[in-house]
Amino acid sequence: MKSRIKAISACAALAAAAALAPPASAEDSATCRTVRFADIGWTDITSTTALASAVFEALGYQPVTSVVSVPISFAGLKTKQIDVSLGYWWPVQEKAISPFVEAKSIEVLQPPNLAGAKATFAVPSYAYDAGLKTFADIAKHRDELDGKIYGIEPGSSANAAIQKMIATNQFGLGGFKLIESSEAGMLVTVNRAIRDKKWVVFFGWEPHPMNIEIDMKYLSGSDGVFGPNEGEARVYTATAPGWLARCPNAGKLVSNLRFTTQLENVVMQQVMNKQKPADAAKDYLKKNPQVLDAWLAGVKTYDGKDGLPAVKAYLGL
Numbered sequence: 001m002k003s004r005i006k007a008i009s010a011c012a013a014l015a016a017a018a019a020l021a022p023p024a025s026a027e028d029s030a031t032c033r034t035v036r037f038a039d040i041g042w043t044d045i046t047s048t049t050a051l052a053s054a055v056f057e058a059l060g061y062q063p064v065t066s067v068v069s070v071p072i073s074f075a076g077l078k079t080k081q082i083d084v085s086l087g088y089w090w091p092v093q094e095k096a097i098s099p100f101v102e103a104k105s106i107e108v109l110q111p112p113n114l115a116g117a118k119a120t121f122a123v124p125s126y127a128y129d130a131g132l133k134t135f136a137d138i139a140k141h142r143d144e145l146d147g148k149i150y151g152i153e154p155g156s157s158a159n160a161a162i163q164k165m166i167a168t169n170q171f172g173l174g175g176f177k178l179i180e181s182s183e184a185g186m187l188v189t190v191n192r193a194i195r196d197k198k199w200v201v202f203f204g205w206e207p208h209p210m211n212i213e214i215d216m217k218y219l220s221g222s223d224g225v226f227g228p229n230e231g232e233a234r235v236y237t238a239t240a241p242g243w244l245a246r247c248p249n250a251g252k253l254v255s256n257l258r259f260t261t262q263l264e265n266v267v268m269q270q271v272m273n274k275q276k277p278a279d280a281a282k283d284y285l286k287k288n289p290q291v292l293d294a295w296l297a298g299v300k301t302y303d304g305k306d307g308l309p310a311v312k313a314y315l316g317l
Contacts, residue, residue, distance in 0.1 A: 027248050027249035028247045028248065028250055028302065029246075029247075031246075032247035032250050033061055033062055034064055035053075035062070035063045036063075036064050036065075036081070036082050037053065037063060037064065037082070037083070037084050038065075038066055038068050038076060038082045038084070038087065039065050039066065039068070039087070040067075040069065040070050040073055040085070040087045041067055041069070042087065043271055044087075044207050044208070044268055046277050047264055047277060047280065048087075048113070048114075048257070048259055048264065048267075049087075049277075050278050050280065051257075051259075051284065051285065052084075052086065052257060053281070054278060055296070056250070058315065059301045059302055059307055060302035061302050066082065068082075070087075070093060070096060071096065073085045074096065074106060074238075077100070077105075077238055077239065077240045077241075078100055078105040078240075078241075080240045083243050083247075084240075084254055085237070086113055086237050087235065087238075088235065088236040088238045089233060089234075090112070090233065090234045090236060091227050091228075092157065097238070106239070106240070106241065107239045107240070107241055107243070107244065108236050108238050109236060109238070109239065109244075109254070109255055110236075112234040112235055112236045113237045113257050114207070114258075115234050116206075116261050117205070117206055117207060117232070117234060118230065118231045118233055119204070119205035119226055119233055120203075120205075120219065120222055120231030121135065121138075121201055121204070121218070122204030122216045122217065122218050123200065123201050123217060124194050124215065124217075125216060125217050127141075127199045128217035132199065132201070133220065134219055134220050135171045135221045135222050135223070135225070136172070137219070138172075138173060138176075138201055139172030139173060142175075142176070145176075145201055148176065148178075149166075149176050149201050149203075150181065150186050150190065150201070151178050151180050152186055153180065154180045158203050158226065159178060159180055161225050163178055165225060170225075171223075186202060187210060187214075189202075190210075194214065194215075204216060205233075207265050207268060208265065209268050209269035211261070211265050212265050212266070212269065218230070235259075237255075237257065239254065256294060256296070256297060256298075256299065257295055263284070263291070266284060267280050282315060285315055286315050292311055296311060
């Protein structure tokens with residue numbers, strides 16, 4: 001009788017354990033179900049993180065996002081308190097992340113999740129078409145520009161680079177005045193100038209809604225002032241050490257994520273117009289479901305089903 005009771009108790013224990021365990025067909029363990037993202041507070045990263053989170057949610061995972069500074073995001077990856085950051089901007093963050101990468105306490109995925117980003121001087125298209133096409137052209141049009149260059153917030157690396165150009169008379173910019181402002185303040189000034197058909201040179205970047213809201217062109221011939229290849233930037237995905245191997249299915253999705261500047265411009269525009277990031281992400285995916293094909297290649301739901309149809313069903317497609 002005692003042996004029978006022990007057998008029944010053992011069966012009950014196994015049944016309880018099975019109820020708590022992840023489904024047998026899942027590639028990822030229960031510890032992988034919660035995917036912890038870092039959002040560094042930049043609208044582009046808020047947008048891409050919302051897109052990734054929407055897909056993970058549709059697959060049966062439980063994405064969680066923490067808004068943290070860049071240094072805290074790197075520290076969190078190192079200590080495995082954060083699993084994924086979609087926001088390693090190269091080259092602006094390269095010095096900050098290098099010690100972590102060299103110590104193998106952060107893994108950086110290749111290739112980047114966003115290529116073709118940039119940050120450099122821009123002008124309204126009518127000024128570009130009239131001859132203001134390069135950095136060397138700025139000084140030639142000092143009068144039309146009222147001797148001013150519009151930058152962003154005080155203390156930024158971009159403003160430091162602009163001030164250095166002025167101080168050293170690079171491109172003949174000696175005597176120009178740097179106008180520092182918030183991003184929003186700068187764009188208000190630029191839009192006012194465009195409304196009045198005035199010439200203005202300002203620090204622009206992509207991805208950002210300005211690229212679809214303003215008829216603008218980027219200047220060439222920067223001689224590496226804002227980085228190589230005319231201010232080229234790339235954005236990489238970074239993960240906690242060992243996370244990709246420990247959570248292969250979730251890691252497959254994260255590894256598959258690729259964005260475009262136009263995609264980010266559109267989602268950022270909605271976020272900056274006060275739409276909730278999660279809603280903006282789902283709206284974009286419903287209107288552009290083709291992006292899911294590559295993102296979900298080889299990816300399963302948390303319980304082991306095909307990922308693509310599950311996500312489409314979740315989105316009502």
